[in-house]
Structures are given as C-alpha cells and as structure tokens.
Amino acid sequence: MDTPCWLLLLLFGAFAIFRNGQAQDQLEFISLDCGLPVSEPSSYIESVTGLRFSSDAEFIQTGNSSKIQANMEDDYLKPYTRLRYFPDERRNCYSLSVDKDRKYLIRAGFIYGNYDGLNSNPIFDLHLGPNLWATIDLQKFVNGTIEEILHTPTSNSLQVCLVKTGKTTPLISALELRPLGNNNSYHTESGSLNLLVRMYLNKTDGFLRYPDDVYDRRWRNYFLTEWTQISTTLEVSNDNNYDPPKKALETAATPSNASAPLTISWTPDNRSDQYYVYSHFAEIQDLQTNGTREFDLLWDGVVVTESFIPAKLVIDTVYNGSPETCQEGKCRYQLKKTSRSTLPPLLNALEIYTVIQFPQLETNENDVKFISVVAVKNIKAAYGLTRIRWQGDPCVPKQYAWDGLNCSNTDISTPPRITSLNLSSSGLTGTIAAAIQNLTQLEKLDLSNNTLTGVVPEFLAQMKSLVIINLSGNDLNGPLPQALHRNGLELLVQGNPGLCLSGSCTENSKKKFPVVIVASVASVAIIVAVLVLIFVLNKKKPSTVEALQSPQSTPTVHNTYDNISEPSIETKKRRFTYSEVMKMTNNFQRVVGEGGFGVVCHGTLNGSKQVAVKVLSQSSGQGYKHFKAEVDLLLRVHHTNLVSLVGYCDEGDHLALIYEFLPNGDLRQHLSGKRDGSFINWGNRLRIALEAALGLEYLHSGCTPPIVHRDIKTTNILLDEQLKAKLADFGLSRSFPVGGESHISTVVAGTPGYLDPEYYRTSRLGEKSDVYSFGIVLLEMITNQLVIDQSREKSHITQWVMFELNRGDITKIMDPNLHEDYESPSVWRALELAMWCVNSSSVNRPNMSQVASELKECLVSENSRGNMGKGMDSQRSAEVSLSFDTKMFPTAR
Secondary structure: OOOOHHHHHHHHOOOOOOOOOOHHHHHOOEEEEOOOOOOOOOEEEOOOOOOEEEEOHHHOOOOEEEEOOHHHHHHOOOOOOEEEEOOOOOEEEEEEEOOOOOOEEEEEEEOOOOOOOOOOOOEEEEEEOOEEEEEEEOOOOOOOEEEEEEEOOOOOEEEEEEEOOOOOOOEEOEEEEEEOOOOOOOOOOOOEEEEEEEEEEOOOOOOEOOOOOOOOOOEEEEOOOOEEEEEOOOOOEOOOOOOOOHHHHOEEEEEOOOOOOEEEEEOOOOOOOOEEEEEEEOEOOOOOOOOOOOEEEEEOOEEEEEEEOOOEOEOEEEEOOOOEOOOOOOEEEEEEEOOOOOOOOOEOEEEEEEEEOOOOOOOOOOOHHHOHHHHHHHHHHHHOOOOOOOOOOOOOOHHHOOOOEEEEOOOOOOOOEEEEEEOOOOOOEEOOOHHHHHOOOOOEEEOOOOEEOOOOOOHHHHOOOOOEEEOOOOOOEEEOOHHHOOOOOEEEOOOOOEEEOOOHHHHHHHHOHHHHHHHHHHHHHHHHHHHHHHHHHHHHOOOHHHHHHOOOOOOOOOOOOOOOOOOOOOOOOOEOOHHHHHHHOOOOOOEEEEEOOEEEEEEEEOOOEEEEEEEEOOOOOOHHHHHHHHHHHHOOOOOOOEOOEEEEEEEOOEEEEEEEOOOOOEHHHHHHOOOOOOOOOHHHHHHHHHHHHHHHHHHHHOOOOOEEOOOOOHHHEEEOOOOOEEEOOOOOOEEOOOOOOOOEEOOOOOOOOOOOHHHHHHOEEOHHHHHHHHHHHHHHHHHOOOOEOOOOOOOEHHHHHHHHHHOOOHHHOOOHHHOOOOOHHHHHHHHHHHHHHOOOOHHHOOOHHHHHHHHHHHHHHHHOOOOOOOHHHHHOOHHHHOOHHHHOOOOOO
C-alpha cells in the first residue's frame, strides 16, 4: 500500500502530530492536567498545540479534583478548566521521574476559578524539592498565574510541592516538564533561572509555543509605538543551542528614530534580583552595498557587548556570562548603533530570567553515600504503608519531615541522613525488610507492636551505627543472631513467642525428635504412593515435554513477580550435571560471548549438535532468580522466533543455560559491521524485524498468561545460519495473571535507552513496554545509530531522529551502509511505525500484532522491487520471507 501524501507532509514538516497528535511524546514531555479524573478518558489532545495532557493521579497521593465555575470555562483552554486542591496536610507533593543533571523547563499553572463557590482566592507557597520556588498569590493574580523555571535536577526524582501557609487551600491546574535538548544552553554561575519574560518583537501575532518551539517555551509578542517592524519571508536558521522558534526570528524591531537606542526597561520586584538576558538576533533585511548594521549592547548605560553585527538569516544568541543587578530601582537594557553603522540596531527575540537559589540540598536518592531515601521508599513499598505525610523530601524542610523519621540536619550544604526510623504499631506484616540495611547512619530502629514474621536477619548486626533495636510484640521466630549480642546495642525482643534465645532452639528440637521421625515416616509413605500413581498415569498419556511441543497446546507460564520467594525449578527435564557441562564445552575452551551474567561458551552435545552454554558467574548480578525465570519460561514456550533451550545445569553454585547455537551472532554485530565487515541490506532488516516482532507477538498474545520480555534490544536478537531472527535472554521476563490488570507493579528493569519511559516513571509494566523497546530496535535498524550517543547534539536516538526529520532529509537518517538501496515507501512506513512504537504514552502505542502486520506490508513493498537476492540475503529465499502467516504465528491462542 502506498504511503499517503499526508504522512509525507507530516514527516517533512514540524512533526506536530504523529499518531493521535503526539509529537511531544518523542520529546519526553510530561504534561499533567491536574484534577483530571482517571475514570474519564485519562488523557486528551490539547486543541491548540496538539500536546497530549494526562491525569496527574499517578504522580501524587493526595488532593481532590474539581472544575472551575461553569460560567468561566469558556474563558480558559484545557488544562486550565480543572484543578486539584489540597484541603489536608500542610505539604502535598508531586513526584516525577527525571534524568539527573539534565536541564528541564518546569512550568506550573494556577487558576482558582471560584471552584468552591467561596470567592476566596488562595495564597500559598510552591516548593521545588525542599526549597521555596515561588509564592502563589491568586488574590493579586485573580485571573490565574504561571510559574516557569529552568532547572537541573541533582537526582532522578523531582518533587514539586504545594505548601499551605495560611488559612486558604493550595491548588494547581497544570504541571509540565520539558527536557531541553542541549545542556550547553542557559548557563548560570549558580542557581536556576526563573522566567521573567520571554518575547519576540512582533506587532500582531500572538503567543508562540509548541510546535513552533520544540521545547514548548511560551513566547509572547511585544512591540512599542516608538519601534518599526521589519520582517522577511525567507527562512531564518534557528540552529544553535537555544533553538528559538523560526517564526520568532522572521520579524524584528528597530527604533523608528534611527539615531536613538532600542530600549527595554522594567522595575524589579526586589532590588537584589540578579538577571540573565538572552538576546536572539538575525539580520533579516537585504543591506545595500555600503550598508552596515553594527551596535553595542548596554546594561544600565554600561557597554557589555561591543560592535555586534547580526548574521544574515542565521541566529546569533548573545547573553551575559555573569548575572547583572539593576541600579536605582530600575533595569534598563539597550541596543545602540555605533558610529560606523548606517542602520539602526535590531532585536528579534529576548528572554530575561532572574536567578533563584536552592540552597538546601535534598536527601539524594542516587548518591551512594546518602542512599537513605531509597531505603525508606523500599520499606514503604514492602510494608504497604500509606502515610499521607510520606511525600516530598523525607528530611527537609524540617517542619515537613516524614512521620516516624529523625534526620541529621547539620547545615543546608550537607545532604541530610536518616538517623531514626520508628514504625511501631504501624500494622506491618511479612518479614523485616532488607531495605533497612541501606540506612547506613541509622541509630534507632523501632518495629515493635506489629505482626512481623520470619527470623531476625543477620544484616541488623552489621549496621554498626545502631544503638537501639526494638522488635518486641511481633511474631518473629528462629534463633537470634549471636552478633546482635554486642556491647553498646540495646536489643528489645520480648513478646515474640517463637523467638529462640540462648540455645533454646536446640533444646526444643531435641524434645520434638520422636514427632519428627513419625512425621518423616508418614511423608515417605505418601511420596511412594504418589510416585506409583505418576508412573501409572505416564503410561497412559504423552510426556510433559511432548505436550508442550505439540502445536495444539497453548503454553502456560506461572506468574513470576519480583516480591515472591524463589521456588525450585518445576521440571527436572533436560537437566545436565556440571561435569556434563564441562565435557560439552571442553572445559569452557571456546568463549563466544561475555556479559554481566558471566560467559557464553561454544559446546557440542552428543558429539554433533552445536550448543551455546551461558555460564553464570557466582558474582553475577543476574543471580539465581533470573536464571530460574529463564529456565521456567523456555521450558514452557516454543516458537520458531524464540531461542530454544536445550537444557540447564543447577548444581550447587554451578548454574548454566544450554541453548541451541546460533552461528551468526546478534543483530547489533551485523549493524555495526563487526561480523566480518558484512552489513544486512534493507529487505533483510525488514524481515529480521518482522521475525523478531512475531516472536514478541507470540509472547504477548499466544501465551496464557501473557509474557513481557522486558529486555528487547539488538544484542538480544540472535541470527541462525539463514539469518533467521530469534529472541533471546529471558532472565527479566514476567508473566501476568489471566483476567488480571493489563499492567502490574514491579521492580523496574531493562537496558538504558531501550527502557520504556512510562514504565520507568510509574513502575507499571505491560506488553506495551516491550513495544517501546522494539520501536528503539527499529530505529537502530533504520539508522544504525547508537541508542544513546553523548557526542550527538540530540543524545537519545528518538530525539536525534525527530531533529533530523524536522530538517526534512531522510537520507541523513538512513544507515549510509545501505547506499540508498531501498524502497522509499517501505522506509517511510517503517519509520512511522517506529515512532508510533516509541510514543511515551503506552495507550497510544500499537500492539505487537499491529506491528507485525505493518512490517509485513513494508516487506511486501520492498520485495516488489525484486532486490531480495542482493547482499547477504542470498542465504535466504524470498519465498521463506513471505510465508509468515502460516509458519510464524502460534497456532493456539
């Protein structure tokens, strides 16, 4: 099917809308309509910008939803017709996932709209983390106000908090985060930048924002009567670290009196305010042969930039390297032509910011030295605690510290440490959370009067800062670790009947010895009877392995959640001893791969069958849990595009997985040319993508319950002798209960760059998380670019592709190794599909069945050129690549 014209126009244009109008998704925007109920459609496309706004419900624990008065709704666009208000608690915080050390535009909007009918406009404070950002005074700004800041987070979590300072109730209408594409912009000596004004000099046009501005900055038009407007119909290049809208550069102001300076002045709210000014210039007039435009930039009458000449139709941004203050209570910024200039100065656009300092360091969750907040959040998740005040920074400001915590607050320049944790009488169940051991400076721990079970863990004895541990009034059992009997530690354990003190466990076990013997004899008799029954039944029906391999069977995978203890591997079929593993690999002689799990060795089974043996090192971060998950899954699922498990070894500390051997390595090696310098042509790439998609579609739709792979990437797509693709590495895979929710809460896992940003942000996992990762793989196959490359202007591949598409030249995106040997419609369709997959909202991504269908049509389009016999594709016939419907899809659903 031919690519429709509207799609080509869309891709060559500003990419304002991809699927359902969501170009911002490729830019990782967060756009929250505060108060939008999840019971309604939880997201929508804002009509002016095409941005998708979503409910804020999953980013905050507290607050109530409301709407402004009905007679005011026509005065405001969404998202400013709804709001979230906070009648309870002094501090209520949004928690947002961000990238540490990446610059963000953060914007919060507030409209009262008499939602409560009280005509009582509120005043309250807005905090960024533990620091004051702004005071929101809706008595002064009765029609609403917006606060905007450029800020670089120091951790991967950002807290935006509303703080009650009087009797009125805080509220918020919208919260938006926009990552800037370039950290080389908006430099400050210290602090962050609070927006004073951002304007472009134009008489008539209104606000500019997304999609004209790729970062969704809001530009207001501004013009004075003593100025003259000039303009151009030619395109002005905006390609620098700031990327202002091209429309903002197409007009400019010059003073009507050619000898007069162009002046912008204002009165500061505070005389001590410091300012950064960013002036954007482009010459947009054709100058006469002897014409010159040259001018000085002055701050409070002092020249700060001399003899500036704007470049023709190319942006130039001038800014002050150090912050400026205003003298005599008035700020004055001027452009004044030099004596050599024949033309007056011009100005296209201007941004003015005040410096805002955030002196109080937050409890940094990513700093190993100050990991306390991570531990507390893990404890909260483990115990299901829902304390309202457990939001925002746990330690600072001190008056809003979390209940049950004490922290060391020495000075604002030192990150606080948690020194006391009191969870007494909190309804805790289960075992003592291992996350507690991360509180390395903990001095007092009180878990008394709950219903905790299990043994007292050894790690408590290793926490050298502890001086008081109160475990009394629980249901703990087993022996008490001897290391806890140390000087300087006060240990309270009364009220735990099953807890063994000073050797009592040994005495009790001796008294119960006759009972144990009787129970053991009875157990042996039962086991013998069961074995006899199994033997008889197995005579009458095929084996488990045969049943699983039957094409009529639907594989069933047991749920594997992160918080479930590790059961033994259910089936003992295809199990090898460690000595057999050593024999088949000739003592691990030939290493063919290496990773965090250990090494992969080539092996031979029964003297002829080639196998790949993945040997897990004892120090592997993958561990037994991932090993067990992969064995359990691969023993139950069978598909031509999934790597086959031949067997495994589980013998003490020796863990190994034995797979079919795929001699052509992984897809990444071929894309990079590291596989004997050979490159896969475009037709083969489409076929490989389709085969991988079919394997993934089988996991999502052909298995009961569905399976999510969680680590789709080019290094986990392996190729056999005919370059047939097979998905590999199922150590992170998870299955969902049938009839349950489509998403489950789980520990976030995956590979940076491929990881679904929505899954990372919300910890909610679903099949669409694999779809996002597959979209990244498609972009790799199309571009042969690294997923993350800090040397690029746009480091992530999605941002880089969007950036290049906006320039309208697909050849800059395609892998040069293809030498433009491809069918253009199939390329555009594959590219559109990839961008659809990487939509940051999972509900707006395709499912894998749709992905496979789209790729089939791409392949048909490409095959119509008759080029399937070229390059490496000589190893496979065109007929095989066109037989997916009958051979690749699972026969059972």
